[in-house]
Amino acid sequence: MLVFATRNEGKLVELRELLTGIEVIDVSEAGRRIDHVIPDTVEDAETFAGNAIKKAREVSAVTGWPALADDSGLEVDALGGGPGVYSARYSGQGTEGNKAKLLAALEGVEASQRTARFRCVLALADVHGPLGAETITADGTCEGSILEAPRGTGGFGYDPLFLLLSGETMAEMDHATKNTVSHRGL
Ligand code: IMP
Numbered sequence: 001m002l003v004f005a006t007r008n009e010g011k012l013v014e015l016r017e018l019l020t021g022i023e024v025i026d027v028s029e030a031g032r033r034i035d036h037v038i039p040d041t042v043e044d045a046e047t048f049a050g051n052a053i054k055k056a057r058e059v060s061a062v063t064g065w066p067a068l069a070d071d072s073g074l075e076v077d078a079l080g081g082g083p084g085v086y087s088a089r090y091s092g093q094g095t096e097g098n099k100a101k102l103l104a105a106l107e108g109v110e111a112s113q114r115t116a117r118f119r120c121v122l123a124l125a126d127v128h129g130p131l132g133a134e135t136i137t138a139d140g141t142c143e144g145s146i147l148e149a150p151r152g153t154g155g156f157g158y159d160p161l162f163l164l165l166s167g168e169t170m171a172e173m174d175h176a177t178k179n180t181v182s183h184r185g186l
Contacts, residue, residue, distance in 0.1 A: 073088070
């Protein structure tokens with residue numbers, strides 16, 4: 001059994017598709033099983049790896065189980081790599097606000113200058129188990145660009161605005177297909 005250190009339903013659905021054969025529970029379910037409200041990790045690191053390691057270690061320490069954490073986000077070249085680690089909190093108003101702010105920030109920027117990538121770092125910790133002080137990390141990136149208007153109804157977060165080099169947005173593919181090309185799947 002593995003605790004996925006997230007409350008993001010979109011990430012959870014994708015990870016369960018990737019890790020077939022392993023029971024994956026999220027932080028809320030882990031809290032119910034140990035009868036303890038698990039506090040959210042303060043994501044104050046300046047890198048995806050820093051935040052992922054922090055989340056995995058905190059959740060493993062409090063639950064006693066192995067924990068996997070994902071820290072991920074969108075890097076837009078015209079925005080100097082932003083919103084990056086601030087992707088979830090970009091507008092302070094949730095996913096719809098984030099997408100609106102991104103489109104506004106790129107208004108007037110031509111298609112060739114709208115290049116971007118999703119980046120993901122996964123961290124695995126088992127603080128009270130064999131890994132101890134060690135945390136295993138892996139990272140993946142997925143190149144694409146930002147559309148001027150959303151396309152597709154699948155996925156989560158910035159997916160409807162993220163155009164892959166194949167010509168589809170991440171919101172136009174099912175979870176299994178997204179996992180074959182995405183930063184998280186890689
Ligand atoms: P985190 O929970 O701090 O890692 O926040 C990651 C944020 O980046 C999410 O809330 C989304 O806004 C964005 N993000 C990460 N991965 C994806 C993805 O696969 N599709 C769309 N947005 C993503």
